[in-house]
Amino acid sequence: MTNKDKDDILRHTISVLVDNESGVLARVIGLFSGRGYNIESLTVAETDHVENLSKITIVTTGTRQVIEQIKAQLDRLVPVRRVVDLTIDGPSVEREMALVKVAGEGEHRVEALRIADIFRARVIDSSNSSFVFEVFGKAGKVDAFIKLMEPLGLVDVSRTGVVAISRGATGL
Amino acid sequence: MSTKEMTGSEIIIQALKDQGVDVMFGLPGGVLLPLYDALFKQNGLRHILVKHEQAAVHAAEGYARSTGEVGTVLVTSGPGATNTVTGLVDAMMDSVPLVCLTGQVPSSLIGNDAFQEADITGITRGCTKHNYLVKDVNDLGRILHEAYYVARTGRPGPVLVDIPKDILLATGTYTTPGKTTAVEHKSYKPQVKGDTASIKQAIELIRNAKRPLFYGGGGIVNSGDAACTLFSQFVKMTGIPCSLTLMGLGAFPGSDNQFLGMMGMHGTYEANMAMHDCDVMINIGARFDDRVTGALDKFSPDSKKIHIDIDPSSINKNVVVDVPIIGDVAHVLEEMIKYWKADQAQVNAKELEKWWKQIADWRSKDSLKYIQSNKVIKxxxxxxxxxxxxxxxxxxxxxxxxxxxxxxxxxxxxxxxxxxxxxxxxxxxxxxxxxxxxxxxxxxxxxxxxxxxxxxxxxxxxxxxxxxxxxxxxxxxxxxxxxxxxxxxxxxxxxxxxxxxxxxxxxxxxxxxxxxxxxxxxxxxxxxxxxxxxxxxxxxxxxxxxxxxxxTDPEENVFPMIPSGAAHNEIILGPEDSKNSESGGSVESGVLV
Missing domain, CATH: 3.40.50.970 (Thiamin diphosphate (ThDP)-binding fold, Pyr/PP domains)
Known part of the structure; x- marks a missing residue:
């Protein structure tokens, strides 16, 4: 490993299975802010209602050493059951959803619908002068869609953040 | 295991007794009155009434570090709880096992800015190993047993349990723990046993070393008396020089000739030079703290590093190591000694002798010497x-x-x-x-x-x-x-x-x-x-x-000293050295911490 590789900033998607008890998300977020780690995106929801487990998906950036530290520090939290680095622990898929509000009239409306069709985005609300699209895909695709909507009257965006899962038959 | 109906206050007293607690350090206050009333009616659990809650935590730390048991603190809500924060951070940094029980305003008032309310679980989330807010009296017993288990095991640390006043008064079920106080925890399972392949790899490194050095830390002391005995045994068995961190002092006999003294910013010349020049560094239960390493880019540049630590996050945090071994020091050392003996391994005697000669040379500088005076007390x-x-x-x-x-x-x-x-x-x-x-x-x-x-x-x-x-x-x-x-x-x-x-x-x-x-x-x-x-x-x-x-002499300085941001071999030995030294620390040379 050369020095240059050592200092390269990498982007990793980390999946964290936690006991869904009060304060658990605050512990995870506090760890990132307290130790100066980056969060690009973070999603959380309960995924096992019987055992009360939640899954947190975090997209973070840092040098290789920092990414290793992030995983070790996460694993050290008492309510954390498992930490998996989806970027290096085998292939994985990731998706994001965005709700994109575009306001405009005339040709802009038509163009927005045309582009939405290309991105397989659906209209989930419409008024005389606006649409709300839902668009799914990798974060990059969502970015691209939003960018194309900008000149067509982009008003507001809500994004879920990235969720990810490993490919193949085994679970976390 | 047996179950019993009790009030929250009674559950706390029973759980503490079941955990083998005999004394706690504390100071009462409004929300804790039911618990102090229950304490009044019992024998067997001693309470030391301190004058300030910060002191209660430090006293519990002293108790814990001198016995190896978990220290217990009991303080009231609001200011009582916030006064413990410095002590909790201290215990967190030095891996001291503590359980700090804080009173809280009644559940129905939480979030209302009630009198003496403070969000102490929020405040201490980052400075405790774990903390709990008890919401149901039926969870209280389990939480307390878990708290002691988490504080004591793995890398020890402080655990805080915040208990609202209504929980103290409510009646709930208490379950006596089984014979062992070990708790089967759902997610918290510290790794105790070291990886055999890595242990063998470490042994290979040590036996082929020319200038090996033991770098022992507080983790050896925390692991227990057995770990210290095993450590001393291994050091004696191999004949390798040994230095200790500030936290590790006592893990190896200070008067032994194989002991080079403490290392680090104010460590001895021989310990720091050995750290710099060694070719195999065996870090046992230490965390490459900045007060030990000095400038990271100049830290022990030619050594292969073995690092034994129970906390995986200590590995590669400050210094990237060659052979990490995650596990409890006592367990790992026991294995190491076993394989060392089985292999009839030995460090190259001729090289080791040369290394000791070099160390003797450094030692002859007598870096802890000072100029005695008959007028003023040094x-x-x-x-x-x-x-x-x-x-x-x-x-x-x-x-x-x-x-x-x-x-x-x-x-x-x-x-x-x-x-x-x-x-x-x-x-x-x-x-x-x-x-x-x-x-x-x-x-x-x-x-x-x-x-x-x-x-x-x-x-x-x-x-x-x-x-x-x-x-x-x-x-x-x-x-x-x-x-x-x-x-x-x-x-x-x-x-x-x-x-x-x-x-x-x-x-x-x-x-x-x-x-x-x-x-x-x-x-x-x-x-x-x-x-x-x-x-x-x-x-x-x-x-x-x-x-x-x-x-004492008002202007006496501590030497040797490695100025912040300098390397081990840039150590300043005394006042004359300090005036001549380039590394004597201009403020511009970097941030002094």
Missing amino acids: PQYALERIRDLALETGKDTFYTTEVGQHQMWAAQHLCFEKPKRWMTSGGLGTMGYGFPSAMGVQVAHPDALVVAIAGDGSFQMNLQELATLMSYRLPVKCFILNNMFLGMVRQWQEMFHGERYSESVIEDQPDFVKLAEAYGALGLRATTPGELDGVIKQAFDSHLPTIIDIR
Whole structure:
């Protein structure tokens, strides 16, 4: 490993299975802010209602050493059951959803619908002068869609953040 | 296992007794009245009433570090709870097992800015190993057992349990834990056993080493007496030199010839040079703290590094190592010794001899030497007299310190043969730690000689506990190495800030002898070297808590010193060296921390 590789900033998607008890998300977020780690995106929801487990998906950036530290520090939290680095622990898929509000009239409306069709985005609300699209895909695709909507009257965006899962038959 | 219906207060008392707790340090308040009422009605669980909650935590730390057991703290909501924060961070940094029970306003008032309400689980989330807010009295017993388990196991640390007043009054089910106090935890499972392949790899590295060095830390002491015995055994067996961190002192006998002294910013010349020049570094239970490594890019550049630690996040945090072994020190060392013996392994004797010769050369610099005076008391001399006269009492002696110059001199000049005899605030550097900590040590060891080494600055941060020492007849001997300065601040100002002593002169000092007398304690003073022995003996002979004001050379500096941001081999040995040295730390050369 050369020095240059050592200092390269990498982007990793980390999946964290936690006991869904009060304060658990605050512990995870506090760890990132307290130790100066980056969060690009973070999603959380309960995924096992019987055992009360939640899954947190975090997209973070840092040098290789920092990414290793992030995983070790996460694993050290008492309510954390498992930490998996989806970027290096085998292939994985990731998706994001965005709700994109575009306001405009005339040709802009038509163009927005045309582009939405290309991105397989659906209209989930419409008024005389606006649409709300839902668009799914990798974060990059969502970015691209939003960018194309900008000149067509982009008003507001809500994004879920990235969720990810490993490919193949085994679970976390 | 049996279950029983009890009130929350009764559950707490029963759970603590079931955990083997015999004493706690605390201070009552409004929301805790039901619990203090229950405490009043029972025997077997002692409560030491402190004067300030921060001192309760430090006392529990002293208790924990000198016994190896979990220390227990009990404080009320709001200010009682927030006053524990410094102590909790201190325990977190130095891996001290504590359980801190805080009262909370009734559940129905939480979030309403009620009187003496503070979100203490929120405040302490980052400075406890784990914390809990109890929401159902039926969970209380389980949470308390879990708290002790989490505090004690793995890398030890503080755990806080916040208990609303209504939970204390409610009735719930308590389940007695099984024979073992171990808790089957759903997610918390520290790794104890080391990976065999890595252990074997480490052994290969050690046996082929030419200039090997043991770098032992507080993790050895935390792992227990067995770990310290195994460590000493392995060091003796291999013949390899051994240095210890500030937290590790006592893990290996301080008088042994294989001991090079403490390493780090104020470590010995031979220990730091050996750290720099070694070819195989065996870090056991230490965390490559910045006070040990100095400049990271110049840290031990030619060595292969083995790192044994129970905390995976310690591995590769500051220094990237070659052979990481995650596990409990005692377990890993047991395995290592087993394989070492089975392989009939040996370090290359000829190379080792050369290495020892080099070390002897460094040692001959006698880096802890100081210029004795017959007019003014040198702090190093005072410590040597305290050490020797303590030894003469024949009593088991425990030392605690505050933070600053006196702490470093104590680490250098006291000699620790056994673990758990040295309590000092390493990671956080908490002034005000030592005096209350000594109180906790004396509670745990009523017949031992407990000596607190203090500076005139830090003593004043928790001196109110003199009253507690008096009321429980705890004969702690507190030696104030009084130089009328915040000494370490003054030393840095002298060396790195043009001798501008900004706010480091303590001119408003009380008369410490009269202060002691005001509390009914014994106050003594020594101003010349000739008075020293008599005063120390008088202190050791007294059954009273004693404050000894030792007037020391005000401008003495701690040497050796590796200036912040320098490498081990850029160590400054003494005042002359400091004036000549390029690395003598211009402020511009980087950020001094």
